[in-house]
Amino acid sequence: MRHPLDSNLPTLKSPLKSRGFFVESLRFLVLFLFFFTLSLTVVMFPTLVARVNYLLGLEPRSKLIASLPIVGEKSPSQLEGLLLAERNIPQDSRLIIPQINVDVPVVYSQNADNASLMEELKRGVIHYPGTAYPGEVGNVFITGHSSYYWWSGGQYNQVFANLDKLKNGDLIYLYQEGQEYLYQVFDRLVVKPNQVSILAPTAFPQLTLMTCTPLGTNLRRLVVKAQLITPASLSSTRGQFERLPEILPL
16 A cells, blocks of 8 residues: 555656667757768759869869969059959959959849849859949948859859958959959958948948858858059949848748
């Protein structure tokens, strides 16, 4: 017969049951991490390849990229003399960054809505409408993918995968209508998606490059700023902005 006081005693869990629960939880966690890592690798495979190729120096460099200085160790006048040397100048709108082996068309967008931008990013990087044009006083704002779904189409889904490797002093070449504009990196920062101040006009000729970070997300924006070295700038007055390009669907 059960003693009345027995009902007040705590019920002890079986050690075997507790161990079984722990093992099952650990097994679930391991499986979850495995499939998450596998899925992420499949989705980001081209981006991972781009990163590895850059680190190992495996990407072939075009003849034009190989002919351009990477870092502005020379004075502006010396660089200007070098740039005037005979060589083939792209006649289309194009962005070239020798340091990270980028050679990509620039699409001058007329639409700021996300759907239009996503479609145009299949053809290159985007000059954001309302910002300054190459060589002008103001903020030339260009954005592109660092990582995007490879099955979505387009050749430039990872074009800015190595943008974070740029350092102060690195040179960026911007081409428009047969004219070459040389910019030099002076700053790099990470901002929130709603920090529209990076789109604001500047009092000097500036190039701003932007992409999403960390790779595979749109949590933050990586921003690289560069100032015009040559040729002389033109005057410009351009716009006010309400938001940053989203780049990846939310």
